[in-house]
Amino acid sequence: KQEVTQIPAALSVPEGENLVLNCSFTDSAIYNLQWFRQDPGKGLTSLLLIQSSQREQTSGRLNASLDKSSGRSTLYIAASQPGDSATYLCAPRSQAGTALIFGKGTTLSVSS
């Protein structure tokens, strides 16, 4: 059974810092992996999707990398802003048409 761990559980940084959020998963046989952000009491917003054949995917200030063989993904946020404050969730998918498995997330707080 796939298990997902995200480290750190919480992170507080001043505005402008670059930061890395870590995700590890126990079953490396994944189809793809998505990173989401969740604002308090809200639904999930998809940030990046990285296919199992990819090493990384970029969108604006966000960059996600994937090392499938070691069961790790990282989300890099450049030049953090207070608006980035949210919980970030990592979710691998084992195959097409199946549900995502979620970690507990990293709660990020960016102060101005």
Next chain:
Amino acid sequence: SAVISQKPSRDICQRGTSLTIQCQVDSQVTMMFWYRQQPGQSLTLIATANQGSEATYESGFVIDKFPISRPNLTFSTLTVSNMSPEDSSIYLCSVEEMRLGRDTQYFGPGTRLTVL
């Protein structure tokens, strides 16, 4: 990407009652999923709902407690039956959409349920 709406957005219910949550998508999708997010926890899959077939439930979730309907390719409901305070959670529906050759999941805004 698919736009998903849920009703109600929140509700406060009494123990022993039932609540039906609606999920509407603006495009036809085959795969729909229902998740639960208990306070301070991550998302847990309740069931997968494909149109034209019975929902498939995850371990720990049963149809009598969480009946699901999927009458067409744009709509689904989840009922939380005989509620107890332990059912207080955010309930989210999601859909899988093929976008630029990639299977991507999108989520609705969630239904925040409080059971007294």
